[in-house]
Structure formats: C-alpha cells, structure tokens
Amino acid sequence: MGTIAVLGAGKIGEALLSGLISGGKPAEELLFTERHPERAAELTERYGIASVGVAEAAKRAEVLVVAVKPQDIEPLLAELAPLVDSGSLVVSLCAGLPTTLYERKLPDAVPVVRVMPNTPMLVGEAMSAVSPGRYATAEHVRAVEDMLRSVGKVVEVPEAQQDAVTALSGSGPAYFFYLVEAMIDAGILLGLPRAVAEQLIVQSAVGAAKMLAQGSEHPVLLREAVTSPAGTTINAIRELERHGVRAALLAAIEAARDRSVELGKAHEA
Ligand SMILES: NC(=O)C1=CN([C@@H]2O[C@H](COP(=O)(O)OP(=O)(O)OC[C@H]3O[C@@H](n4cnc5c(N)ncnc54)[C@H](OP(=O)(O)O)[C@@H]3O)[C@@H](O)[C@H]2O)C=CC1
Ligand SMILES: O=C(O)[C@@H]1CCC=N1
Structure with a gap:
C-alpha cells in the first residue's frame, strides 16, 4: 500500500x-x-x-x-x-x-x-x-x-454487526481502564500506597490478558482456578454478583450499541 x-x-x-x-x-x-x-x-x-x-x-x-x-x-x-x-x-x-x-x-x-x-x-x-x-x-x-x-x-x-463490534471492542479498552481504575481505588481503600496498588493491578491485568490471549483455556476455567474453596476470591465474586456487575456490563454494552445505531441514523437520507 x-x-x-x-x-x-x-x-x-x-x-x-x-x-x-x-x-x-x-x-x-x-x-x-x-x-x-x-x-x-x-x-x-x-x-x-x-x-x-x-x-x-x-x-x-x-x-x-x-x-x-x-x-x-x-x-x-x-x-x-x-x-x-x-x-x-x-x-x-x-x-x-x-x-x-x-x-x-x-x-x-x-x-x-x-x-x-x-x-x-x-x-x-x-x-x-x-x-x-x-x-x-x-x-x-x-x-x-x-x-x-x-x-x-x-x-x-x-x-x-459493526454497531455491536463498536460497543464491544471499539469502546472495549475504556471498560478495562475503568475496571483497573476502580481496582486501584480498592487498593487505596485497603490502605495501600497508590503506586503499589497501581503496580499490583496493572501487572495482574497484563498477566490475565496474556493468559486469555494464549486461548488454551476458557475464561470461566481461568477464573475457577483462582477461586479456592472457602477462600478469598469467592467472597469477592459473591459481592460482584450481588451488585449485578454482569448485568451492568450487558446493559452498558447494549447502550453503547444503541448509541452507535443512533449516530448512523442521524445521517440517514
Ligand atoms: N477514540 C477511540 O477510541 C475510537 C474512535 N473511533 C472513531 O474515530 C473517530 C474519531 O474519534 P476520536 O479520535 O476519539 O475523536 P477526536 O475528536 O479526538 O478526533 C477527531 C479529530 O478530527 C478533527 N477534525 C474534525 N473535522 C475535521 C476536518 N474536516 N478536517 C480535519 N480534521 C478534522 C477534530 O478537530 P476538533 O478537535 O476541532 O473537533 C479532531 O482533532 C470517531 O468517528 C470515532 O467514532 C473509532 C474507534 C475507536
Ligand atoms: O466513544 C466513541 O464513540 C468511540 C467509538 C468507539 C470508541 N470510541
């Protein structure tokens, strides 16, 4: 080219x-x-x-x-x-x-x-x-x-499918940045210095992304491997479910898709 x-x-x-x-x-x-x-x-x-x-x-x-x-x-x-x-x-x-x-x-x-x-x-x-x-x-x-x-x-x-793609991967990096930002705040809540909280979360994100990109195991299995019986992670997962985080993500991405459709409609003949 x-x-x-x-x-x-x-x-x-x-x-x-x-x-x-x-x-x-x-x-x-x-x-x-x-x-x-x-x-x-x-x-x-x-x-x-x-x-x-x-x-x-x-x-x-x-x-x-x-x-x-x-x-x-x-x-x-x-x-x-x-x-x-x-x-x-x-x-x-x-x-x-x-x-x-x-x-x-x-x-x-x-x-x-x-x-x-x-x-x-x-x-x-x-x-x-x-x-x-x-x-x-x-x-x-x-x-x-x-x-x-x-x-x-x-x-x-x-x-x-482009409006769905826009909502999923076009906007997708923003959702991950938002999650990282919230997790760093959680570190601050627990009393960690901001620089340490940032390092812990960013490297955890890089490691998790590399494991996902390898593609050898489904995300559900990767999450299960972190979730020990009667351990810490399951307590966190219970709170995520109780606060409707999965439903919030579905609704958020659907709203982004709807906005993409609306942007296209604004230029219809
Ligand atoms: N940001 C993202 O992550 C993604 C964005 N997109 C798409 O990319 C497009 C741009 O988004 P984004 O980069 O975020 O927006 P920005 O506003 O950062 O960039 C658009 C740029 O184009 C300039 N501009 C507008 N009209 C003209 C013109 N006639 N000639 C030359 N320059 C012009 C704007 O100037 P001014 O500052 O004066 O407005 C601005 O600098 C959007 O359509 C968006 O949907 C797609 C995927 C991801
Ligand atoms: O927010 C937006 O409209 C653009 C399109 C996808 C990502 N950023």
Missing part, C-alpha cells in the same frame, strides 16, 4: 499514525489533515509526518482514512466529493456511520471500507473489524487488512 492520509488526527487518528510508524511504515508515506495548527505542528514534531489540506491529501494518498467524529462527517464529505473517484480508497473509522452514507455523498463507485479499530493501535495491539461497502473489492479489503495487521489483529464482519 502506498501513501496513507489520515483525515482528522485526533485520538484514534494519532493512534493509527503512531502504530503505522512503529510497524515500519516510513513517515514520508503518511500524511494527515488537522484543523488546529498547534496540534498539526505537535504531531509533525512527534512523528515527522507532514500535515496537508484535504485536497493535497486526496491528490497524494492512495488511501484516505476518515477519523473525524461522526458529527463532523458531512462537511468533510462535501469537501472530499469533488476530489475522489473510483480509483480512490476511502476507509472510515467512524462509529455508527454506514458505508451507504459515503456512497451517497461521494461520486459513483468510490470504494469504501468501514473499520472499527481501537486505541491499543498505539502499542501494536489493536483489534479491528473490517466490512467492505458496495464498491470495495476483495483487493481493497486485503489492502486495508494489511494496513491494520501492522498495528494489531483484524477480523472481517458483515456490516450489520
């Missing part, structure tokens, strides 16, 4: 640029657009990547990655429409926005691939789900998957 331009270098845009650089992509083959000059200068200084306008991005890049908030999509598509054609490749990272929105607002036959990544791209551990739009060929999908594989893992899903 040649030059990639990220349109909107905020949190996820920067995570992608940073991950691609760490994955070996030369800075000369990356571009970004950004509406705040100070932010643009900061990113150029940090990664050596040039900031350009949308017109130059469309002219120089083979792949245009849209990473603006869904609320900002309409003016960007209006700007892009006269600049792209069927030889371009547009990749959307935006929660909720269907490929049909792009196909409606851009000229005929512009290929669009919808992707839901997550911020662990920054450390080469993203989980990304990819869905081709109407005009995207297998070759386009392969190119996008190759790009995403350099910053983590990739699955292809039917586009109808």
Whole structure:
C-alpha cells in the first residue's frame, strides 16, 4: 500500500499514525489533515509526518482514512466529493456511520471500507473489524487488512454487526481502564500506597490478558482456578454478583450499541 492520509488526527487518528510508524511504515508515506495548527505542528514534531489540506491529501494518498467524529462527517464529505473517484480508497473509522452514507455523498463507485479499530493501535495491539461497502473489492479489503495487521489483529464482519463490534471492542479498552481504575481505588481503600496498588493491578491485568490471549483455556476455567474453596476470591465474586456487575456490563454494552445505531441514523437520507 502506498501513501496513507489520515483525515482528522485526533485520538484514534494519532493512534493509527503512531502504530503505522512503529510497524515500519516510513513517515514520508503518511500524511494527515488537522484543523488546529498547534496540534498539526505537535504531531509533525512527534512523528515527522507532514500535515496537508484535504485536497493535497486526496491528490497524494492512495488511501484516505476518515477519523473525524461522526458529527463532523458531512462537511468533510462535501469537501472530499469533488476530489475522489473510483480509483480512490476511502476507509472510515467512524462509529455508527454506514458505508451507504459515503456512497451517497461521494461520486459513483468510490470504494469504501468501514473499520472499527481501537486505541491499543498505539502499542501494536489493536483489534479491528473490517466490512467492505458496495464498491470495495476483495483487493481493497486485503489492502486495508494489511494496513491494520501492522498495528494489531483484524477480523472481517458483515456490516450489520459493526454497531455491536463498536460497543464491544471499539469502546472495549475504556471498560478495562475503568475496571483497573476502580481496582486501584480498592487498593487505596485497603490502605495501600497508590503506586503499589497501581503496580499490583496493572501487572495482574497484563498477566490475565496474556493468559486469555494464549486461548488454551476458557475464561470461566481461568477464573475457577483462582477461586479456592472457602477462600478469598469467592467472597469477592459473591459481592460482584450481588451488585449485578454482569448485568451492568450487558446493559452498558447494549447502550453503547444503541448509541452507535443512533449516530448512523442521524445521517440517514
Ligand atoms: N477514540 C477511540 O477510541 C475510537 C474512535 N473511533 C472513531 O474515530 C473517530 C474519531 O474519534 P476520536 O479520535 O476519539 O475523536 P477526536 O475528536 O479526538 O478526533 C477527531 C479529530 O478530527 C478533527 N477534525 C474534525 N473535522 C475535521 C476536518 N474536516 N478536517 C480535519 N480534521 C478534522 C477534530 O478537530 P476538533 O478537535 O476541532 O473537533 C479532531 O482533532 C470517531 O468517528 C470515532 O467514532 C473509532 C474507534 C475507536
Ligand atoms: O466513544 C466513541 O464513540 C468511540 C467509538 C468507539 C470508541 N470510541
């Protein structure tokens, strides 16, 4: 894949640029657009990547990655429409926005691939789900998957599943950070120094994640192995069940899915 331009270098845009650089992509083959000059200068200084306008991005890049908030999509598509054609490749990272929105607002036959990544791209551990739009060929999908594989893992899903994916893995890192934050607070409650509580919980999270990633045992078995008869863990599990933590997670992720659907509906014709 040649030059990639990220349109909107905020949190996820920067995570992608940073991950691609760490994955070996030369800075000369990356571009970004950004509406705040100070932010643009900061990113150029940090990664050596040039900031350009949308017109130059469309002219120089083979792949245009849209990473603006869904609320900002309409003016960007209006700007892009006269600049792209069927030889371009547009990749959307935006929660909720269907490929049909792009196909409606851009000229005929512009290929669009919808992707839901997550911020662990920054450390080469993203989980990304990819869905081709109407005009995207297998070759386009392969190119996008190759790009995403350099910053983590990739699955292809039917586009109808993207709102669920967004709620699960797009937002997923936030749930783990929230859990870690709450567990560190518990350490403070029990009288541990914050730095010690942080180290204990972060390393426990890393260890648990590595065991899960190995995939040799189901999470239920891994949890059971920690839960000794008449021991400490079962007392904690009883409290988690009593406070409805499992039901809270189901409801939380369903609410995130509903918001993704709503973001897409806001741009229906
Ligand atoms: N953050 C995450 O974990 C994930 C985010 N996403 C998706 O990625 C997209 C971006 O999210 P996130 O990075 O969190 O949001 P941010 O607000 O951090 O980033 C978006 C950036 O785009 C800028 N921008 C808006 N319009 C334009 C434009 N026309 N030209 C150039 N820059 C523009 C914004 O400027 P300004 O600051 O002025 O608004 C902002 O800097 C969203 O659609 C989101 O759904 C997907 C997966 C994960
Ligand atoms: O919160 C959001 O809307 C974005 C999409 C997935 C993660 N962050």
